[in-house]
Amino acid sequence: MEVVNEVTPTDPERIRGLMEPGPDGPIFMVNLLKFKDRAEYADRRETDLSGRDAYAIYGRGVAELLPKFGGKPVFAGDVTFLSLGQVEEPWDEIAIASYPSRADMVRMSMSPEWQEISVHRTAGLKGQLNIETVIPPGLSGSAWASNAE
Numbered sequence: 001m002e003v004v005n006e007v008t009p010t011d012p013e014r015i016r017g018l019m020e021p022g023p024d025g026p027i028f029m030v031n032l033l034k035f036k037d038r039a040e041y042a043d044r045r046e047t048d049l050s051g052r053d054a055y056a057i058y059g060r061g062v063a064e065l066l067p068k069f070g071g072k073p074v075f076a077g078d079v080t081f082l083s084l085g086q087v088e089e090p091w092d093e094i095a096i097a098s099y100p101s102r103a104d105m106v107r108m109s110m111s112p113e114w115q116e117i118s119v120h121r122t123a124g125l126k127g128q129l130n131i132e133t134v135i136p137p138g139l140s141g142s143a144w145a146s147n148a149e
Contacts, residue, residue, distance in 0.1 A: 008122075022102030029098075029105060030076060030092040030131040039123040047123075048105045052092065054124030059095070061117035070100040071109040091128075102132065 001068050036051030047050070074096040082090045099105040108114055 020102075022132070025134065027099050027105065028096055028133045028135075029104055030129075030133055031095040031097070032124045032129040032131070033093040033095060034089070034128060035092045035124055036126045041119060041121075041123045043119075045069050049124075051124040051126065054120045055093075056124075058120035058124065061120070062097070062114070065108060065111070065113050065117070066097060066099075068113075069104045069111075071104060071108065072098055074098050 028142050035055055039047050039049040039054035040046060041054075047116065049057075059076070066072050076095040078093050079091050080107075085144065101106070109118075
């Protein structure tokens with residue numbers, strides 16, 4: 001299995017798929033994040049921020065923006081150990097956010113507010129994987145699923 005971290009989508013087929021309605025009900029977007037050592041802003045501004053610090057500015061902004069689109073932060077944590085599998089370089093952090101639908105996530109990412117804070121995301125990220133997930137129908141009434149929603 002080949003793993004390619006990206007900062008912005010490059011595959012036209014995947015971009016088209018993102019614009020499709022998606023699954024019914026809420027989605028949980030799992031973000032596997034890899035940070036740059038030093039933040040690099042597109043406007044070439046001078047900064048002493050690390051990539052992690054720049055992304056943290058973006059993360060705080062997204063946490064405030066999510067509720068406007070029906071979403072909420074679910075989890076964020078540092079990767080400390082890869083106990084199973086192999087990757088060339090493990091991710092630095094995992095973050096999970098929930099949205100009422102894929103369309104709500106796309107609407108947020110196209111909003112002027114998101115565009116404004118995303119400069120910190122781009123400055124801080126070396127790459128990431130975004131994995132859309134849903135709670136399987138059989139688990140929708142379980143204690144685990146209700147805690148996650």
